[in-house]
Amino acid sequence: MPLPEKQLIQRIARLAGPRRSGAVRLGIGDDTAVIRPPRGHELLVTTDFSLEGTHFRGEWHSPQSVGHRCLCRGLSDIAAMGGQPIAAFLSLATPADVPQKWIDGFLSGFLALARRTGTTLAGGDIAQSRHGILADVMVVGSVPAGKAVPRAGARPGHIIYVTGALGGSASILRRLYAGERRLPDPKAKADRKHFFPEPCLGVGRYLRERRLAHAMIDVSDGLSTDLHHICKASRVGAIINELLVPLAAGAQPHDALHGGEDYELLFTASPKAKVPIEIHGVPVTEIGWVTKGKNVMISDMKTKPRKLEAEGWQHFTPSRSTP
Template sequence: MLGIGDDCAVLSLPPGQETLVTTDFSIEGIHFRRDWQSPESIGHRCLARGLSDIAAMGGTPAAAFLSLALPARLSPAWPDRFLEGLLALARTHRVELAGGDTAESPGGVVADIIVVGRVRRGRALLRCGAKPRDLIYVTGDLGESAAVLHLLGSGRIKKRDVFSQPRVAVGEWLVRRGVGTSAIDISDGFSTDLSHLCEESGVGAAIESDKIPIHMEARKLSRNERGGEQASRLSLQLALHGGEDYELLFTASRSKHIPERIAGVKVTRVGEVLRERKMYLVQNGKCAILMPRGWEHFSAAKKSAH
């Protein structure tokens, strides 16, 4: 690989590999707030978004390209700390920052990350492969970022960092073993990303509420809330709809054995794929329609998120 120093980066792929390319914006006031998160956390998150996309396709990341627009009055220490966070995650996944661009922003900080990866030809995990009776799994725990955002938005805390970990090794394992039928990363919220997968596969889903792995931050927040039944449901709502978890949501045939941990990461079966093109939440033996209520791009009602 030929990286920073020339007009273009030069990348080469091993024989039998296909190229994966993803790009993501991180915009101040939409995706993060400098008064709520450290520069290191924001830099980490910027790269994590792209790595998580590569993970969802079962790929191995290779290189990243960062374009960064900064306000003129921004402290010089801020971009240095931003890069520290981004490069720390890059080193963990052996990803080279191979190029990019910088410019002055008339408003807040804007970062665009491009991540390039590779996957064995014809083996990429897609959103469109789920079949009726497949089982639905998620990695890790859900709701941490949503719980922290809830605390920040309510003014109960002033600042808090979240360092979500993209599940690259899990995606690679699914492709290597050939057991995943479809996959997507959970960035817009479990309910919304599940709806994307179901739409692309032409199927529906039944999710068992008591199987959803809820992060301890969301559980703790729910315990501290007052308000009866509504408060008791808060942790589940954060896990279902909060987003910014960067866990993997994937499906596999019920004939395939999926271990409880893959590459050291907890894996939980949360439901099954249906032929009927609707999503249901099964709670206390009763079925209710599960609506996608996560992040909606271009929605004026959305506030800044982690």
């Protein structure tokens, strides 16, 4: 059973330690946090639910992995805008029979990533859940005023790029759903992509600072779905060379196109831009180009292009991909 609420909050505050961002003027312990963004910056705000049975399972994910993944989702959104994280707010609800050891493990994973990214845990809420564990995480970041990289900046003729390799997380889930007896090793490099993914914060800032990315999104719902998001926001189409999509070790093409939870960055750049093939040690791959119209297509460059449907993860739909 968890500690009583007041004791648990005190424990969280102690584990969180001192504020890691000068922008956080007041944090845990007051009715609200007080945040002062750097001079000339705007605030970025994002929030994500993580639900037991939907985003994680107790038999597959350690509490450290769950905590890490909950924070990574919001940090990846900040990365996609080219921003710097400032603070996180955690609202956590658990059933009364969840042991305090599980909560401590969750906080360990959450706070380890927060420390590495300079993110202050500045507040939140604790509640008792009747059914399952629920975590709602809000992340606040900042970006120089007017410089955030939106989804709506793609133009016909732009080149489409993606960072890293895709499908690694989905390939792990596929094996788990198939009932693989030997669970993947969370410490192995290939398996960490699912259990302990890394937000591309440095890459996102690099692309924004050098004005390379005109439109950008993090690949959380699957390449196909997230590319559709960019195209809809920008009112353009696209064509992807399926032979150029970088596959993670063990991944199949379907994993890379529709799997999601890769937390890489998908962006468009001018054909005149000098986009490096690697940024902060992360490979960058050209995978297609932006077109006029609204059709999102895929081709092997030998046969007639075909429609690339958005088959990634969507709530309240019969998704053909695993969440």
